[in-house]
Amino acid sequence: MEQTAKNTIVSLKDIFVRFDGEVILNHINLDIHEKEFVTILGPSGCGKTTTLRIIGGFVEPESGDVIFDGKRINGTPPNKRNVNTVFQKYSLFPHLNVFDNVAFGLKLKKVPKDEIKKKVTKMLATVDLKGYEKRSISKLSGGQQQRVAIARALVCDPDIILLDEPLGALDLKLRKCMQLELKEIQQKTEKTFIYVTHDQEEALTMSDRVVVMNNGVIEQIGTPEDIYNEPVNAFVADFIGEANILNGTMIDDCRIKILGRELECVDKGFGKNTPVDVVIRPEDIEITSPENGQLVGTVEKLTFKGVHYEISVRCGKCEILIHSTKSAEIGSEIGMRVIPFNIQIMNKLLPFYDNVIETEVTYSSEDENYFEFELEGETVKVENKYFPQGTSVKITLPPEALSLAGDGIGHLKDVYIESVVYKGEHNEIILESDERKWLMLSDTDEQVATYVPLAFDFSKAQFEVINKAEEG
Amino acid sequence: MKSRKPSIPYIIWMVIFTMIPIIMIGYTAFTDKNGNFSLEPFANAFFYTGVFMKSLWIALISTAICLVLAYPLAYIITKMKHSTQNTVIMLMMIPMWMNFLLRIYAWVTLLQDNGPIDMLLSMLGIHATYIGNTGAVVLGMVYEYLPFMVLPIYTVMSKIDGGLIEAAQDLGSNSFAVFRKVIFPLSIPGVISGITMVFVPSASTFLVSQYLGGTDDIMIGDIIDKIFWTDQNTGSAISLILMVFIFVFLILMNFFGDEEAIA
Numbered sequence: 001m002e003q004t005a006k007n008t009i010v011s012l013k014d015i016f017v018r019f020d021g022e023v024i025l026n027h028i029n030l031d032i033h034e035k036e037f038v039t040i041l042g043p044s045g046c047g048k049t050t051t052l053r054i055i056g057g058f059v060e061p062e063s064g065d066v067i068f069d070g071k072r073i074n075g076t077p078p079n080k081r082n083v084n085t086v087f088q089k090y091s092l093f094p095h096l097n098v099f100d101n102v103a104f105g106l107k108l109k110k111v112p113k114d115e116i117k118k119k120v121t122k123m124l125a126t127v128d129l130k131g132y133e134k135r136s137i138s139k140l141s142g143g144q145q146q147r148v149a150i151a152r153a154l155v156c157d158p159d160i161i162l163l164d165e166p167l168g169a170l171d172l173k174l175r176k177c178m179q180l181e182l183k184e185i186q187q188k189t190e191k192t193f194i195y196v197t198h199d200q201e202e203a204l205t206m207s208d209r210v211v212v213m214n215n216g217v218i219e220q221i222g223t224p225e226d227i228y229n230e231p232v233n234a235f236v237a238d239f240i241g242e243a244n245i246l247n248g249t250m251i252d253d254c255r256i257k258i259l260g261r262e263l264e265c266v267d268k269g270f271g272k273n274t275p276v277d278v279v280i281r282p283e284d285i286e287i288t289s290p291e292n293g294q295l296v297g298t299v300e301k302l303t304f305k306g307v308h309y310e311i312s313v314r315c316g317k318c319e320i321l322i323h324s325t326k327s328a329e330i331g332s333e334i335g336m337r338v339i340p341f342n343i344q345i346m347n348k349l350l351p352f353y354d355n356v357i358e359t360e361v362t363y364s365s366e367d368e369n370y371f372e373f374e375l376e377g378e379t380v381k382v383e384n385k386y387f388p389q390g391t392s393v394k395i396t397l398p399p400e401a402l403s404l405a406g407d408g409i410g411h412l413k414d415v416y417i418e419s420v421v422y423k424g425e426h427n428e429i430i431l432e433s434d435e436r437k438w439l440m441l442s443d444t445d446e447q448v449a450t451y452v453p454l455a456f457d458f459s460k461a462q463f464e465v466i467n468k469a470e471e472g
Numbered sequence: 473m474k475s476r477k478p479s480i481p482y483i484i485w486m487v488i489f490t491m492i493p494i495i496m497i498g499y500t501a502f503t504d505k506n507g508n509f510s511l512e513p514f515a516n517a518f519f520y521t522g523v524f525m526k527s528l529w530i531a532l533i534s535t536a537i538c539l540v541l542a543y544p545l546a547y548i549i550t551k552m553k554h555s556t557q558n559t560v561i562m563l564m565m566i567p568m569w570m571n572f573l574l575r576i577y578a579w580v581t582l583l584q585d586n587g588p589i590d591m592l593l594s595m596l597g598i599h600a601t602y603i604g605n606t607g608a609v610v611l612g613m614v615y616e617y618l619p620f621m622v623l624p625i626y627t628v629m630s631k632i633d634g635g636l637i638e639a640a641q642d643l644g645s646n647s648f649a650v651f652r653k654v655i656f657p658l659s660i661p662g663v664i665s666g667i668t669m670v671f672v673p674s675a676s677t678f679l680v681s682q683y684l685g686g687t688d689d690i691m692i693g694d695i696i697d698k699i700f701w702t703d704q705n706t707g708s709a710i711s712l713i714l715m716v717f718i719f720v721f722l723i724l725m726n727f728f729g730d731e732e733a734i735a
Contacts, residue, residue: 058638078641079649085642091635095657104653105643156643 006033009159009192010055015064017050017216024050025061026216032160032194037186039195039203042213043239045449048196049088051213052162055194057081069159084153085162089169090145092137098124098148099133105156123155126185143174150182154189161186163195167202179205200240204228212236215418215432215449228281233346234421234428237279244285244320246424248278248345256345259315263294263338267345275353277346282310282323284342293335295320299328318424349419349430355397355438358466361387376434380411382458392466399428401460402440410453417448494715501708513709520695520710527692528717530606531675534613535621538670539663541614542621546662547655549622550629561626564619572616576683579612583684608684609691613674620673621666628662629655668725672718 008031017025025047032038040048053059054066057078066073073081084105092101099120106116124130127147137145146166153161163182167175183206186193197203203210204224212219212227212235220232231237234245248258250270256263258278270276290296297315304310311322313334320336328334357375364371370383373393387393404410415431415438422428426441431454438454446452504510549560567575582589583603590602602608632655640650678693685691692714700707 056642058641077646078638079644079646083642085639087635087639087642089633089635091633091639093636093639093654104640108644108649108653152643 006036008032009034009069011067012051012054013065013067015051015054015061015066017047017054017059017061023216025054027064028213028216028218030211030218030221032192034192035190037183037193037195037206037208038211039197039207039209040211040213041197041200041203041239043198043448045215046213047216048198048213049164052085052164052194052196055160056083056085056162082158083160083162084156084158085164086146086149086153086166088164088166090149090166092145092148092152094137096137097133098129098135098137098140101137101148102151102155104152109156119155120151123151126154126188127151128181142170143178146170146178150185154185154191158191160192160194163193165197166195167197167199175202182206204240212239214239215416230344231279231346233349234277234279234423235349235419237277237344237346238419238421242282242321242323244280244282244424245421246278246280246318248276250274250276250345254340256343259295259318261295263343264340265343265345266340267343270345270347275348277348279344279346280320280338280342282321283308284338285320285322285324286337287311287322287324287326287328288335288337290333290335293337295336296333297336299330299332299334302328302330320424349421350437350439353399353439355399355402357395357397359393359395361389361391361393364389376412378411378413380456385458385463387463387465394464394466395458396462396464397456397458398460399439399441401457402431402438403455403457404440404442404446405453405455410455412454414451415454417446417450417452420446420448497708497711500705501712503705505705510705513703513705514713516703516706517709517713520692523690523695524692524710524713526689528675530609530613530681530689530691531671531677534610534617534674535667535671537610537614538618538621539667542618542625542666543659543663546622546625546629546659547651549626557630561623564622568619573679575616576612576680579608579615580683583608583611603684604686604689606685606689609681609689612680612684613677616677616680617670617674620669624665624669625659625662628665629659632658664725664728668722671721675718676714 011029011031013029015025015028017023028047028051030051040051042048050059054061057073057076057080060075068081068083093104096104102120102123103116106119111119121130121133124132127150129144129147129151132140132144132148137148140148146169149166150161166182167178170178179202182193182195186206195203195206204227207224209221210224210227211221214235220227220236222230227236227240231240231243237243237245246258248256250267250273251257251262252272253268253270254265256265256267256276256278295315297313297320299311300314300319301312302309305323308323308325309327311324311328313320313322313336315336322336357373359373359375361371362374362379364386366386366388369386370381371385371387371389372379372381374380382395412433415433418430418432418437420427420429420442426443427445429440429442429446431438431440431452433454440454501513502509502511504512549557552560580603581587584590585601585603587602590600593600636654636658637650640654645653676693678691678697681689681691682694692710696707696710696714699710
């Protein structure tokens with residue numbers, strides 16, 4: 001990568017973490033450079049905090065290496081790592097005043113008293129808390145506590161500062177203010193900051209590099225501009241900023257078909273007639289007259305947002321979002337243009353569209369017209385369809401045949417919602433069960449990183465008998 | 473102020489069962505047998521100064537031993553798995569379901585001459601008397617009041633935010649420093665309430681020394697118990713003095729608690 005010239009201070013190699021049988025980090029690799037502000041960004045439950053805790057020494061990976069300054073530090077306890085953490089809940093010592101909280105680490109290092117005094121005073125000035133030395137922690141506001149926590153970590157002069165959603169508890173205005181302050185402190189002190197957040201705006205504002213994580217894997221690493229302008233997949237595009245994510249087909253190099261129209265783009269190497277995901281940022285769509293538009297649609301909604309209008313346009317079955325300084329009348333027909341450079345093509349998150357189950361009939365009844373098969377340890381009964389026992393069948397379930405069931409019902413009890421991406425028409429939901437992934441369409445918003453029961457509607461399925469002779 | 477209506481039953485209860493008896497004791501302590509004002513009961517009470525001091529001394533020693541035993545125990549319990557913690561606390565509570573007197577009788581049986589402990593140690597060639605001395609009284613008290621020391625310390629310790637321990641480690645503390653600089657200072661409110669809960673009842677207890685102690689191990693509680701049969705005035709005076717001592721002790725403890733306690 002471009003940053004190879006810089007010194008790597010910490011690197012995670014093939015880290016694998018599992019709690020109670022659940023995979024939290026699935027073989028991640030990450031290099032962090034000196035004096036860099038890196039943000040690990042992802043939805044809750046994606047493994048970002050665990051990644052931070054591995055660097056801090058609070059979690060031991062099941063496998064993989066943590067390399068710090070060229071040395072493997074697996075098994076080194078937190079107190080022997082030259083890393084300090086700013087905790088999510090600050091974790092300030094309630095029995096100590098501001099000065100003693102900040103001096104805590106220095107006292108343990110047996111730094112002479114007058115030097116502690118000098119360093120703490122200077123650090124409190126850096127975080128704008130001069131004169132608060134004797135204050136009790138409980139008498140500080142959220143923002144002040146947060147700055148004490150930062151000072152307490154910084155004063156120890158660590159190589160790396162880890163920040164675990166440190167602004168989460170603050171109100172919006174204070175948060176914005178602290179974002180800039182943090183960045184300033186980082187530049188002033190020239191420390192490596194590793195920052196964990198689920199707030200994409202925070203990540204874009206402060207970071208030199210952003211690491212986007214989902215479901216225990218790193219989806220993309222890059223500068224904020226890269227991540228925003230060239231997301232590698234629909235998950236990243238959806239998570240960072242607002243985006244129109246559409247299903248498209250790559251006709252050929254630089255030719256993409258979306259919403260029934262063929263457009264020019266700049267991406268190559270996807271092959272011919274490949275299904276892909278397409279991202280167009282709302283601000284990259286230009287409004288023109290219907291006859292000049294590459295795409296044509298009807299204005300459905302118009303919201304004034306201060307700097308721009310947010311316009312929702314119906315284009316066939318799809319909804320497209322536009323941010324424009326120009327207004328448009330609701331109900332009117334408009335044309336839309338996008339320059340090829342602004343059409344971002346990405347591989348689909350899943351290599352399949354229809355969910356295919358290949359299985360063997362374990363029990364069936366011709367009279368009652370049903371058969372059963374085993375799926376991940378559960379017996380699934382298919383009504384109104386008969387195959388003799390022992391038949392190998394291929395069941396093709398289109399995404400619309402899947403639905404989330406109520407508690408206690410459903411064919412698979414606990415499937416994990418890995419991602420939810422709005423595709424202009426439906427939410428495309430990727431689910432993960434014990435052995436495989438599933439694609440589902442839904443019109444409702446589902447909560448990512450939760451477990452839900454999944455049901456199949458076999459009346460929408462296609463069945464095919466697999467000829468065993470052919471297989472052999 | 474909020475409406476005081478809901479507290480009325482408690483106020484009535486307090487007046488009938490606490491305030492009136494205290495006033496009656498106060499009245500009796502300052503009168504003679506004929507109901508005339510007199511300081512004689514207090515003069516009589518001075519006769520028991522030695523017993524008084526010994527009672528406070530035994531209570532103090534018992535409290536100290538309880539603290540020494542309970543503090544590490546509470547710390548060890550907080551380090552256990554959650555389900556194990558509940559079981560251990562439960563096990564500590566179970567003896568308390570039994571009558572106090574029965575448990576003291578059990579100790580009498582255990583400690584008496586030719587009792588199980590004497591027999592066992594005799595086999596090893598150790599011959600001694602285990603009952604009828606101050607040691608046995610202290611043993612009985614420690615046994616009796618240990619849970620009252622463990623529970624408050626355990627409760628306070630188990631509420632210490634795990635994040636603070638991580639923060640201390642993060643800042644360079646090894647496990648000893650974590651204990652010394654975080655867990656110990658934050659557990660002091662538990663220690664204070666444990667001391668109060670053990671010292672106060674053990675200073676005023678009775679029967680334990682009658683069954684386990686020797687002739688000179690009589691405690692002030694026993695004196696009050698005995699003397700009330702014959703001389704209510706002196707008994708009231710002694711009770712009043714004991715009450716004042718305990719009250720002063722509570723104030724002192726509260727003072728410490730406020731100094732060290734955490735917001």
